[in-house]
Amino acid sequence: MSVITYRDAVSSVLREALDEDERVFLMGEDIGPYGGAFAVTKGFWEKYGQRRIKDSPLAESVIVGAGVGAAMAGLRPVVELMTINFSLLAMDQIVNHAAKIRYMSGGQFSIPLIIRTVTGAGASVGATHSQSFEGWYASVPGLTVVTPSTPRDVIGLFRSCRELNDPVMFVEHILLYGTRGEAPDSGDFRIPIGQADLRRTGGDITLCGYSRMALVAEQAAEILAREGIEADVIDLRCLRPLDMDTVVASVKKTHRALMVEETTRLGGFAGELVSQVQEEAFEYLDAPVGRVAGAEVPMPYSFPLEQLAIPSAESVAAAARKLVNGV
Amino acid sequence: MLKADVPELNKSDLLGFYRQMKLIREFERESERQYTRGNIKGFLHVYNGEEAIAVGAINTLRPDDYIVTHYRDHGQALARGMTSNEVMAELMGKATGCSKGKGGSMHLFSSDLNFMGGYAIVGGQLCIAAGLALAVQYRGDDQVVLCFFGDGAVNEGEFHEAMNLAAIWNLPVIFFCEHNLYGMGASSKETLVMWDSLHEMAAAYGMSRYEVDGNDVLEVRTLMQKINAEVRAGSGPAFVVARTYRLRGHSVADPADYRPQDEVSYWAGQDPIPRYRDWLTDEGIATVEDFEEIDASVDEEVVVAAEFGESSPWPESASLYDDVYTDRPTEGIPA
Ligand SMILES: Cc1ncc(C[n+]2csc(CCOP(=O)(O)OP(=O)(O)O)c2C)c(N)n1
Numbered sequence: 250m251s252v253i254t255y256r257d258a259v260s261s262v263l264r265e266a267l268d269e270d271e272r273v274f275l276m277g278e279d280i281g282p283y284g285g286a287f288a289v290t291k292g293f294w295e296k297y298g299q300r301r302i303k304d305s306p307l308a309e310s311v312i313v314g315a316g317v318g319a320a321m322a323g324l325r326p327v328v329e330l331m332t333i334n335f336s337l338l339a340m341d342q343i344v345n346h347a348a349k350i351r352y353m354s355g356g357q358f359s360i361p362l363i364i365r366t367v368t369g370a371g372a373s374v375g376a377t378h379s380q381s382f383e384g385w386y387a388s389v390p391g392l393t394v395v396t397p398s399t400p401r402d403v404i405g406l407f408r409s410c411r412e413l414n415d416p417v418m419f420v421e422h423i424l425l426y427g428t429r430g431e432a433p434d435s436g437d438f439r440i441p442i443g444q445a446d447l448r449r450t451g452g453d454i455t456l457c458g459y460s461r462m463a464l465v466a467e468q469a470a471e472i473l474a475r476e477g478i479e480a481d482v483i484d485l486r487c488l489r490p491l492d493m494d495t496v497v498a499s500v501k502k503t504h505r506a507l508m509v510e511e512t513t514r515l516g517g518f519a520g521e522l523v524s525q526v527q528e529e530a531f532e533y534l535d536a537p538v539g540r541v542a543g544a545e546v547p548m549p550y551s552f553p554l555e556q557l558a559i560p561s562a563e564s565v566a567a568a569a570r571k572l573v574n575g576v
Numbered sequence: 577m578l579k580a581d582v583p584e585l586n587k588s589d590l591l592g593f594y595r596q597m598k599l600i601r602e603f604e605r606e607s608e609r610q611y612t613r614g615n616i617k618g619f620l621h622v623y624n625g626e627e628a629i630a631v632g633a634i635n636t637l638r639p640d641d642y643i644v645t646h647y648r649d650h651g652q653a654l655a656r657g658m659t660s661n662e663v664m665a666e667l668m669g670k671a672t673g674c675s676k677g678k679g680g681s682m683h684l685f686s687s688d689l690n691f692m693g694g695y696a697i698v699g700g701q702l703c704i705a706a707g708l709a710l711a712v713q714y715r716g717d718d719q720v721v722l723c724f725f726g727d728g729a730v731n732e733g734e735f736h737e738a739m740n741l742a743a744i745w746n747l748p749v750i751f752f753c754e755h756n757l758y759g760m761g762a763s764s765k766e767t768l769v770m771w772d773s774l775h776e777m778a779a780a781y782g783m784s785r786y787e788v789d790g791n792d793v794l795e796v797r798t799l800m801q802k803i804n805a806e807v808r809a810g811s812g813p814a815f816v817v818a819r820t821y822r823l824r825g826h827s828v829a830d831p832a833d834y835r836p837q838d839e840v841s842y843w844a845g846q847d848p849i850p851r852y853r854d855w856l857t858d859e860g861i862a863t864v865e866d867f868e869e870i871d872a873s874v875d876e877e878v879v880v881a882a883e884f885g886e887s888s889p890w891p892e893s894a895s896l897y898d899d900v901y902t903d904r905p906t907e908g909i910p911a
């Protein structure tokens with residue numbers, strides 16, 4: 250086991266894909282000599298050349314659309330949308346085309362396309378650059394939405410995504426690139442798509458999140474443990490398909506649940522989690538299922554305000570405490 | 577054009593074009609009838625008046641070339657060789673349709689024919705066409721991609737994104753605009769600055785550009801043969817604007833009363849099918865008997881297609897969840 254950064258993990262699985270499969274090429278803005286907005290593809294252009302590493306124009310729709318077309322013709326493109334905020338300009342290709350061509354063609358065409366993008370708040374880049382739309386994409390049948398939170402998960406999930414034949418939104422988190430974690434040694438290591446990760450066990454409450462919020466939930470569990478409250482912490486890892494079995498099994502044990510996510514509460518993905526828990530485990534619940542989510546504001550730039558708008562270990566612990574103790 | 581201008585075409589080729597155009601026209605007449613009877617639902621965009629484009633252009637392609645088009649796609653599908661039966665059944669939402677009834681009129685696909693789909697979000701298919709061409713280039717193959725769209729699509733941002741990408745990467749794609757002077761109900765004279773010299777928009781991308789009489793099947797064919805050869809040889813993308821007119825409304829629901837009568841009359845006189853028929857007659861290539869024979873066989877094919885569609889089964893309820901994903905069933909997944 251070696252310890253690597255999340256960024257290194259992404260780079261390594263991309264290199265692996267390029268080395269193993271001639272049908273794989275990368276395409277995106279500034280991924281060439283510049284090395285990518287988050288330095289994920291540094292050195293790629295020099296190593297693999299222009300044919301495999303395509304520096305595209307600033308044109309999100311055609312980045313994804315050309316990926317769709319190339320995938321229909323039998324290649325396995327991995328395209329990069331610099332951040333999920335810019336994915337809105339490619340929404341037509343992602344939602345109307347990539348996700349639907351297989352179904353609308355009666356199964357004649359598959360779209361083995363991986364769309365890598367970057368989500369999340371907390372980087373002091375203001376309202377237009379701090380959004381978390383992965384939950385929106387999770388509402389689209391035909392897409393697979395993956396949200397790794399650790400280097401290990403990046404590696405295991407990306408390898409599994411490459412084995413799918415359908416479009417994937419592979420959503421990395423802007424604040425996680427510099428985080429470190431253990432990397433699996435084996436090239437065979439995979440994490441099945443649609444399998445949540447029980448990251449910590451405890452009998453008093455279930456804390457459930459994804460992407461960076463899974464880590465925040467884990468930190469909250471540490472705070473709670475010092476007070477004698479033990480939490481199950483679940484990292485969903487995939488939003489579609491969604492592993493509710495793991496969540497429901499945990500809630501049946503703990504009788505309380507708190508869902509944590511970065512995006513706003515109204516229309517957020519956590520509402521779906523709450524709904525499914527009450528459908529599947531209503532009679533096991535000792536308290537209403539809670540949510541901690543982003544504030545209902547465009548993300549402010551100013552650091553202290555921004556911190557107020559994003560769930561923190563403290564705010565998650567406080568909400569959990571309230572569910573467990575009733576105060 | 578004279579017969580001598582197309583020496584490579586024999587009588588059977590030339591009558592073949594006539595039959596295809598006639599088939600498309602009669603197929604559309606029948607689909608309108610079936611729509612009125614309630615056997616076809618939703619949107620139905622017929623191709624009447626534009627047949628010379630699909631027939632002229634598609635007949636210049638190789639079987640391994642790719643076609644991408646928009647929602648007004650029955651004509652291109654038939655010209656590419658999809659059967660009247662499978663297209664009609666798809667329009668009716670039947671299990672025997674080309675896409676098992678999952679796509680409908682606006683989303684025809686055939687993997688066997690590299691017919692990569694009808695796309696109903698205006699402009700989206702241009703980006704996909706660029707990607708198909710990218711795959712051809714990536715593999716070092718020599719197919720071309722033919723991408724159809726309307727004059728309305730030129731206003732979409734995706735037009736610009738795809739044109740620029742194709743040009744900067746020298747992709748083997750032909751962007752083919754069916755310029756019928758209207759989007760849905762709005763005249764392109766009111767919405768598109770370059771409406772009267774639309775092909776010149778490609779100048780901004782340094783792209784080869786052409787304008788052609790879209791109601792003349794042989795003109796379209798001759799031009800497309802030249803362009804295909806160039807694009808196949810690596811010239812990079814091309815932009816073709818075919819001037820044409822739809823003889824019916826935008827969709828079956830549209831009475832098309834927003835169009836000036838003199839304009840409608842002018843274009844009725846440009847109907848590509850009588851024009852071509854007259855040409856075949858004047859050049860001494862075909863006789864009244866030839867046409868009668870073809871027309872009768874077309875009528876029969878269309879009637880058979882309608883019967884095939886009507887008598888075909890609906891998709892099984894269990895197929896609702898098929899083909900959302902390639903490798904896994906959707907059913908049973910809570911999401
Ligand atoms: C992005 C988008 N906007 C609007 C529509 C609704 N719509 C469907 S067809 C059409 C007109 C398109 O005109 P044109 O591209 O000229 O094609 P034509 O129908 O004339 O062949 C419109 C507005 C749509 N399908 N997609």
Ligand SMILES: [Mg+2]
Pocket residue numbers: 726727728754755756757758759
């Ligand atoms: Mg038009």
